[in-house]
Amino acid sequence: MENCVFCRIIRGELPSEQVYADANVIAFHDIHPKAPVHVLVVPKEHAAKFSDYPGDESGERKLGSLFAAVNRVARQLGLDGYRIVVNVGEKGGQEVFHVHVHIMGGW
Ligand code: 5GP
Ligand code: ZN
Secondary structure (H helix, E strand, O other): OOOOHHHHHHOOOOOOOEEEEOOOEEEEEOOOOOOOEEEEEEEOOOOOOHHHOOOOHHHHHHHHHHHHHHHHHHHHOOOOOEEEEOOOOHHHOOOOOOOOEEEEEOO
């Protein structure tokens, strides 16, 4: 997606404070942190919203790799306890329309 902010970060066109990457996912610090540690875990494949993932095996694979990465990133960050949040759609408070999971902790 040409003008999607997170696709541009994934392509390296915009800078980010990256903490993790694998074949499917990258993670970087949120530019406006709402917690002492606030990291976004972002699938490399563009999808606008969590609710766009299909309910079939392909959706299950995508969600599996995303949430397995969330678990690894939180562990790598050494977080003892944390919150994970996915804002879905405008009415769910979503501002960037590329799927992402917030990890917030470090309190
Ligand atoms: P949403 O409300 O869509 O779930 O959250 C989007 C998050 O992305 C916000 O917390 C916001 O601070 C963060 N964000 C927006 N643009 C950028 C950016 O260019 N770089 C980084 N690192 N974070 C961003
Ligand atoms: Zn995107």
